[in-house]
């Protein structure tokens with residue numbers, strides 16, 4: 192083993208030239224990349240960690256078929272070299288970046304929709320299909336795959352399944368796991384299995400252990416997903432939006448509880464704090480948001496009379512505590528009201544000149560009743576460390592995206608950003624939440640796995656060992672190996 196600066200882990204000496212030669216024989220040579228300028232593209236994702244410490248692979252392979260994936264994994268296993276699957280690399284966790292060098296499997300070329308079986312409410316896709324591309328193909332036919340990550344235009348269905356991704360509509364429609372009916376997976380020795388039934392087109396099954404669920408959210412640590420049987424559902428006829436501004440974050444949090452108590456179930460309930468609203472207004476000239484410490488955005492959907500009924504009732508519930516409420520179901524107005532929420536991720540850097548928004552401590556989830564306390568604590572962390580942290584997120588699930596805005600040239604500030612992220616993660620655990628609701632563990636949250644799961648982490652490690660005894664599948668991630676604890 193040689194010491195490596197990458198992600199602070201150690202890595203074996205690079206993939207041998209013998210392995211690269213055999214990869215070139217298995218997959219056509221132009222899809223086996225070894226030039227430094229090619230490898231560098233695969234050395235980071237959207238995380239703060241890999242921005243600071245990229246993790247270079249030794250070789251990147253771009254397979255086009257399951258047979259190629261199986262052959263590459265078998266060859267890597269024979270040489271004892273790690274394999275890291277990668278979709279679009281939009282993760283904020285270091286997950287698709289190799290912690291110990293080896294082979295990166297870039298699955299973006301396996302991007303075909305293989306079957307569209309709408310009579311049976313399902314499609315079969317390869318892992319590299321981009322989320323927005325799938326829904327653009329389905330929606331004119333009246334169907335959709337409901338999870339809606341902010342990275343929709345980039346992220347792959349394979350990455351979504353591997354991370355159990357969700358997004359704004361999870362309040363009503365749940366996360367990716369709800370829609371995965373079956374998978375084809377290449378295991379760590381190159382064996383190919385099908386979960387959910389070899390030939391099944393059933394929408395439900397309790398036959399055997401639920402292996403599909405085991406691979407969903409396993410972040411590439413148990414195998415490579417090469418085919419996905421996905422449930423799709425009819426697109427709602429209409430969508431509406433309600434926007435409400437509150438003088439205090441507490442009033443916004445209480446309103447979310449009022450909404451559920453009023454037996455309403457919007458598709459999405461989003462919050463933006465005062466700084467997030469300022470960022471959106473700086474980003475979009477002409478955008479005016481009502482004054483308040485917090486703004487809630489609700490999305491409702493369904494048949495037109497139901498949308499009107501639900502939006503009116505939501506507006507009435509909001510008026511009890513809000514200083515400003517408006518709602519719309521006309522598509523142009525709906526888009527105008529939703530615009531602030533749609534741009535906030537991209538807009539976040541605007542509130543501080545020369546600052547970079549870093550993805551650190553960005554995905555906690557707390558019990559809904561604790562959201563106001565969590566937002567206040569994040570503000571206190573921001574004041575103490577001396578940089579803005581704006582917060583927005585899926586308050587309907589208690590999922591908060593905190594966005595520290597730091598000057599990357601100031602190394603002391605970079606250090607304090609790490610401390611702030613650690614404090615945010617520990618805050619979530621202290622108030623009975625989780626360190627990650629949808630972005631995943633990868634490298635950046637591996638250190639919290641023990642505290643979050645206790646003895647259950649031992650069971651996860653036993654599963655990992657059973658399926659990948661040599662530990663070649665995405666090693667160093669999720670706290671599953673000894674090296675993942677730190």
Ligand SMILES: Cc1cc2nc3c(=O)[nH]c(=O)nc-3n(C[C@H](O)[C@H](O)[C@H](O)COP(=O)(O)OP(=O)(O)OC[C@H]3O[C@@H](n4cnc5c(N)ncnc54)[C@H](O)[C@@H]3O)c2cc1C
Pocket residue numbers: 236237275276277278279280281282283286287298318339340341342345346347348349350351352353354355356357358359410411412414415416417536629630633665
């Ligand atoms: C601007 C932005 C907005 C985002 N918004 C959201 C959001 O709203 N909700 C949310 O949940 N996430 C969000 N994310 C995080 C990220 O986009 C999602 O987790 C996404 O699903 C990752 O897909 P990907 O194709 O980029 O996967 P990658 O980043 O390439 O990989 C993610 C993980 O999956 C593994 N993996 C990828 N493909 C496979 C495969 N075929 N087989 C086995 N393992 C595989 C990788 O090893 C890695 O561990 C956002 C990210 C950005 C940059």
